[in-house]
Amino acid sequence: DAGVIQSPRHEVTEMGQEVTLRCKPISGHNSLFWYRQTMMRGLELLIYFNNNVPIDDSGMPEDRFSAKMPNASFSTLKIQPSEPRDSAVYFCASSLGQGEAFFGQGTRLTVV
Amino acid sequence: KNQVEQSPQSLIILEGKNCTLQCNYTVSPFSNLRWYKQDTGRGPVSLTIMTFSENTKSNGRYTATLDADTKQSSLHITASQLSDSASYICVVSATDYKLSFGAGTTVTVRA
Numbered sequence: 229d230a231g232v233i234q235s236p237r238h239e240v241t242e243m244g245q246e247v248t249l250r251c252k253p254i255s256g257h258n259s260l261f262w263y264r265q266t267m268m269r270g271l272e273l274l275i276y277f278n279n280n281v282p283i284d285d286s287g288m289p290e291d292r293f294s295a296k297m298p299n300a301s302f303s304t305l306k307i308q309p310s311e312p313r314d315s316a317v318y319f320c321a322s323s324l325g326q327g328e329a330f331f332g333q334g335t336r337l338t339v340v
Numbered sequence: 341k342n343q344v345e346q347s348p349q350s351l352i353i354l355e356g357k358n359c360t361l362q363c364n365y366t367v368s369p370f371s372n373l374r375w376y377k378q379d380t381g382r383g384p385v386s387l388t389i390m391t392f393s394e395n396t397k398s399n400g401r402y403t404a405t406l407d408a409d410t411k412q413s414s415l416h417i418t419a420s421q422l423s424d425s426a427s428y429i430c431v432v433s434a435t436d437y438k439l440s441f442g443a444g445t446t447v448t449v450r451a
Contacts, residue, residue, distance in 0.1 A: 232383075259437075271384075271429065271441040284438070319383050326371060326437055331383030 232332035234320050240338045246308040249335045252301055253322030261329065262295055262305050263319040271319070277303065310339045343367070344432050346442035353420055353449055361445045363413040363430030371433040375404050375415045378427045378444070387415070387428075420449045 233252040241247050253260050262274040275285040277297045285295070292311070297303040307314055315338050323329040344365045353359045365373070372391045376384035388397045388404040390413070397404050401418045417424055430442040 261439075270443045273439060273441075276437065278437075321383075326433060328374070328386045328389055329439075331385070334381075334383050 232320055232322050232330050234318075234332035234335050236335060237333060238336045238338075240340065241310055243311055243339055244309045245339075246306065247310045247314075247337060247339075249305040249318050249320075249337070251303045251305070251320030251332060253303070253320070254330055255301065257322035257324050257330075258300070259323045259325065259329075260297060260303050261321045261323075262303070263321065263331075264316045265319060265334070266316045274305070274318075307337075310337075312339045315339050344430055344440045344442035346428075346430050346445050348445060349443070350446040350448070353447070355420060355422060355449055355451050357420055359417050359420060359447065361415040361417075361428050361430075361447070363415070363432075363442055365411050365413070365430070365432045365440065365442075367411075367432040367434050367440050369435045370408065370411075371435045371437075373404075373406055373413050374431045374433070375402070375413075376429040376431060378429060380426070384429055417447070420447075422449050422451060425449045 235250045260277040265271045274287045275295045276283050280297045295305045317334045317336050319331050319334045321329040321331045347362045374389045375387045378384040387402050390406045392408050403416045406413045425448050427444040427446050429444040432440045
């Protein structure tokens with residue numbers, strides 16, 4: 229398996245634009261997590277899906293952020309409209325239940 | 341509030357030397373504790389995962405300990421190599437799946 233695949237690896241966008249980050253979890257994993265990492269705040273859990281259903285989205289900073297998981301092999305994290313303070317590295321991770329979580333390479337987002 | 345505190349924030353060691361990283365947590369109810377290694381520009385990679393009943397777990401030159409009574413864990417790196425330079429993150433999982441992350445310890449190994 230190629231592991232958790234995220235795209236794009238880097239994204240630079242202007243303030244106010246819509247940004248969509250994509251994630252393909254490891255096949256067979258039933259849990260998917262979206263994280264955000266910044267120097268100031270470290271790793272923060274944004275949202276957690278189990279069997280494609282959002283279980284906890286309390287970490288989503290505000291209504292500008294939304295996440296979907298239409299099927300077991302694909303998830304998106306959307307920011308609309310984007311703001312400079314959204315600049316961070318966004319990680320997607322997947323696991324089988326409470327087993328080891330495997331992280332993707334991350335998407336480095338820069339909003340100018 | 342569940343918290344995970346790591347120390348030191350950063351450290352520099354010479355190649356071949358040993359070092360120990362600390363993690364204290366207040367997460368409850370406890371499920372497991374994980375140590376991740378994160379190289380610059382890459383996603384975290386799991387080194388060890390320990391449950392309540394496990395005291396020690398090794399992965400090559402990495403040895404993690406867990407004292408569930410005092411809620412402390414340590415990660416010991418033996419005979420450090422240049423490739424050990426990374427950020428090491430302690431992650432504690434509660435029984436409801438929620439993960440609490442430490443801020444990480446940045447290790448720099450110098451030749």
